[in-house]
Structures are given as C-alpha cells and as structure tokens.
Amino acid sequence: MTIKVLVVDDSGFFRRRLTEILSSDHDFEVVGTASNGREAVEKAVELRPDVITMDYEMPVMDGITAVKQIMQRSPTPVLMFSSLTHEGARVTLDALEAGAVDYLPKNFEDISRNPERLKKMLCDKVRAVSHTNKRALSRPAPVTPVASKPVTTRVAAKAEVPLTPREVARPPVTRPLTTEPSSPVTKSKPKAKNYKLVAIGTSTGGPVALQKVLTSLPGNFPAPIVLIQHMPAAFTKAFADRLDKLCQIDVKEAEDGDMLRPGLALLAPGGKQMMIDPRGQVRILPGDERLNYKPSVDVTFGSAAKVFNDKVLAVVLTGMGADGREGARMLKAAGSQVWAQDEASCVIYGMPMAVVKADLADAIYSLDEVGPNIIEACL
Known part of the structure; x- marks a missing residue:
C-alpha cells in the first residue's frame, strides 16, 4: 500500500x-x-x-x-x-x-x-x-511535576576486570527463539526483590515514555537506574538535563567511571556504548562499528547480567527493531526479571514485541503501569 x-x-x-x-x-x-x-x-x-x-x-x-x-x-x-x-x-x-x-x-x-x-x-x-x-499519538503528553531532590549517598563495590562490548553482545546458547509466546503473560502483581539495578531500553517513542516512567519515581528510589535510548550524541546531554529538571530522582548523561547509586539514573551517551563493571561503575566505550546501535540496549543489558546476575529488573519500552532481545535473553538466563511495554501503548511495537515473541517477558504492562509497578517491585 x-x-x-x-x-x-x-x-x-x-x-x-x-x-x-x-x-x-x-x-x-x-x-x-x-x-x-x-x-x-x-x-x-x-x-x-x-x-x-x-x-x-x-x-x-x-x-x-x-x-x-x-x-x-x-x-x-x-x-x-x-x-x-x-x-x-x-x-x-x-x-x-x-x-x-x-x-x-x-x-x-x-x-x-x-x-x-x-x-x-x-x-x-x-x-x-x-x-x-x-x-x-492521541494521548496527552505526560504530566511533568517538578519536586525537590533528596540528598543521596554513593555506594561502594569491589573491583574486577570489565568486559568488552562484543562479549556482552554475543548471545548465549539458551532458550530457543520462538515465533509466539509459549503462554500469555498476565498483568499480575510485580515480583518484589532486592534489585541491584533497574535497566530500561527504548528507541522510537522513548523520550516521552521515559519521561512518563521516571517522573513517577520518588526521590528516595532505592535502586540505581541505567537508561539506553537510541539518540544522537548531540541530543543525550540535553535529554538527560531535561529529565533531571522534571524528575524527583537525579538524571545525568553517563560519563566513564560514574558510580551506580540509588536514586540516580544514568543515560547512555549517544554514539557510544555503556557497560557496567563489577565495581558498580559504568564504562563508556567508543561505538563499535560492527554494532548497529550506539548505544545498544543489548550491550548494557548483557553487562548487567554478568555483574548482577538475578538482581536486575529490565524494562523494554517502545521502539523499532529488536535491540534488547539478546540482552534480555542473557538477563533471563541469569535469573533476572524482564518486562515489556504492551502493544496498545507503544508508539512503535518493535523492541517489546521482539522480547515477547522470544518468550522472554515476565510481565507486559501498559506505559501507565510501568512506573507504579517498578516502584512496587523495588520499594
């Protein structure tokens, strides 16, 4: 047509x-x-x-x-x-x-x-x-309350050798890719856990979706957050600054060596890859030309799986393509939770669909439900 x-x-x-x-x-x-x-x-x-x-x-x-x-x-x-x-x-x-x-x-x-x-x-x-x-498209823009930010403290972690982007991007031999979910995923109460990290990946439609989710989180949110949004290098700092002004949590464009800490969301810089090392630091590496996306959700999710095992809550929001599916596969193999945004609330139902069709989603939520359920799972 x-x-x-x-x-x-x-x-x-x-x-x-x-x-x-x-x-x-x-x-x-x-x-x-x-x-x-x-x-x-x-x-x-x-x-x-x-x-x-x-x-x-x-x-x-x-x-x-x-x-x-x-x-x-x-x-x-x-x-x-x-x-x-x-x-x-x-x-x-x-x-x-x-x-x-x-x-x-x-x-x-x-x-x-x-x-x-x-x-x-x-x-x-x-x-x-x-x-x-x-x-x-016809839904109203997200409400953007501005509130005072709480004082936060940094967390320490032990040192180890970081991984390379190619290591984390390589999918493990686990759980075969299926064309349809093996069973329907219900919108049940989220699984509460002492999560060490919340990781959110998105692309087309993501800026508004992330704003909706992050502005719902309280300033005393107990887990570190990493954000991977497909976006040019010239845009990510402006986007992080914008979110920081609107949210009760802190938001910044990630820099090499930044420490993960509760109540802080680190946005992957455009044109580069963001990984997490065993010390609880983010590593910002040059964008590998062999990888389609810079930043790549798969790379960050994969590194999180290797560092935090079953203590990650990963969320895949609206976006084109399938970035995040293989990283979600690694997280699932490590025992972590993976959520996907539902089709009805997605601007583009591509990335979440890839996760759902691969039978990797533990829960499927509308955009309005994602923030409140993250809070319930983590607090």
Whole structure:
C-alpha cells in the first residue's frame, strides 16, 4: 500500500527536494506540501496523510505548535527535521513531547554531497514512522511535576576486570527463539526483590515514555537506574538535563567511571556504548562499528547480567527493531526479571514485541503501569 506523505517546510528548495526523493520510491506518494504550520494543520485534516515531515522554524505558525494542533485535530505520525545542535536537541525534544514520533537531522550539505545515502535514510525513516500506533499519538503528553531532590549517598563495590562490548553482545546458547509466546503473560502483581539495578531500553517513542516512567519515581528510589535510548550524541546531554529538571530522582548523561547509586539514573551517551563493571561503575566505550546501535540496549543489558546476575529488573519500552532481545535473553538466563511495554501503548511495537515473541517477558504492562509497578517491585 502506498504511503501518503505531507511535506512541510518554509524552504521551497527543501520541499521540492524532499518531494523528488520520496516520489522516486514507489512506496510513497507526496499528497501535498505546506510552507507554514497553519497550512500544515489545515492540510493534515483535509488530506489525511499517513506521515507528515515537519520543519520547526516557519512563519505564521512554528512546527511544535503545528504538531500540537495536528495531534488534537487529526493525529498523524510526524517526522521532525532538526539540527544536530544543543538548541536543535531542545527543539526536537519539545516536538517529541508535543506528539512527533521521530526526527532526522536537517543538513543541506548532505542533500548535494551524498544523495543516495540521504534517500535511503529518509525513505527508511518515513516507512518506519508510517507503522506508528495512532492510538498512542492521541494521548496527552505526560504530566511533568517538578519536586525537590533528596540528598543521596554513593555506594561502594569491589573491583574486577570489565568486559568488552562484543562479549556482552554475543548471545548465549539458551532458550530457543520462538515465533509466539509459549503462554500469555498476565498483568499480575510485580515480583518484589532486592534489585541491584533497574535497566530500561527504548528507541522510537522513548523520550516521552521515559519521561512518563521516571517522573513517577520518588526521590528516595532505592535502586540505581541505567537508561539506553537510541539518540544522537548531540541530543543525550540535553535529554538527560531535561529529565533531571522534571524528575524527583537525579538524571545525568553517563560519563566513564560514574558510580551506580540509588536514586540516580544514568543515560547512555549517544554514539557510544555503556557497560557496567563489577565495581558498580559504568564504562563508556567508543561505538563499535560492527554494532548497529550506539548505544545498544543489548550491550548494557548483557553487562548487567554478568555483574548482577538475578538482581536486575529490565524494562523494554517502545521502539523499532529488536535491540534488547539478546540482552534480555542473557538477563533471563541469569535469573533476572524482564518486562515489556504492551502493544496498545507503544508508539512503535518493535523492541517489546521482539522480547515477547522470544518468550522472554515476565510481565507486559501498559506505559501507565510501568512506573507504579517498578516502584512496587523495588520499594
């Protein structure tokens, strides 16, 4: 089925170029263009596209305001274009909170320098975004209370030799991959345990999902948290700073040597890999080109399994692909708990589906249920 696209940008050159690229692929039909946000809202209602590509800076109405109005009047998957700068990260995060699904860097040099690469990147992204769960788009943005943070203390741990990303990314020979869960997973009371770590992995739709989950946690949350969100290097610090302002727990972009401690969430930096060593420290390593994702949920989950064995609570939230499945397999083999977000509340039911179909999920929860159940399992 042809994917209908509405292209929104105040630059005539950019509108024409995007239209040419998308129209060259038989999967897409550009059903209209708009040069400002107000026109975009009107055409979204009129044309009912499957995907909208959206610029931020436009006359009459900016992209974020347009996204908010589109989500109210005619919920449609929106792909934002953004600059890879700190300000671009802030704007993109605002757009995602307003309801946009995903983003691409807007780089005019790439258009002329590497057109084939640009075409593949754009078409792959639009194609993926077209599979968005529209029911999840129409939900209101998460409540973001700001509260004072408690004083926290660091924890000590013994020293050992850290593992390499390739070691933890290599799946063990355990539990065969099945095409369907062997038995339905009920939304029963979560298994309470003295967890040494909560590890959360996510991709498309993740910034809003993480905000929803983390803002529900109290400042005295007793376990360390690690977060793996597929995101460019230019965005992760801005995202961590944003979460830190909104949450009662502390949130920061992870740095090499940071100690895990209760009430602190460490976000894996974009373009690199985050691992955990036996001393309770995170190790930040260069992104291995042989691995598709940088950061990779599999790498962090795998290292957590080797260090903490059965004392990890892992959660796989919304996202494309299957990153996290093999790390979840290692965690399950070590006796840890793995949860998955349910299909109905996912923006993209890819990563959680991979975990569920491999029969690795101990529980499946809606996004609204994840935070409260983490609290019940850990407190």
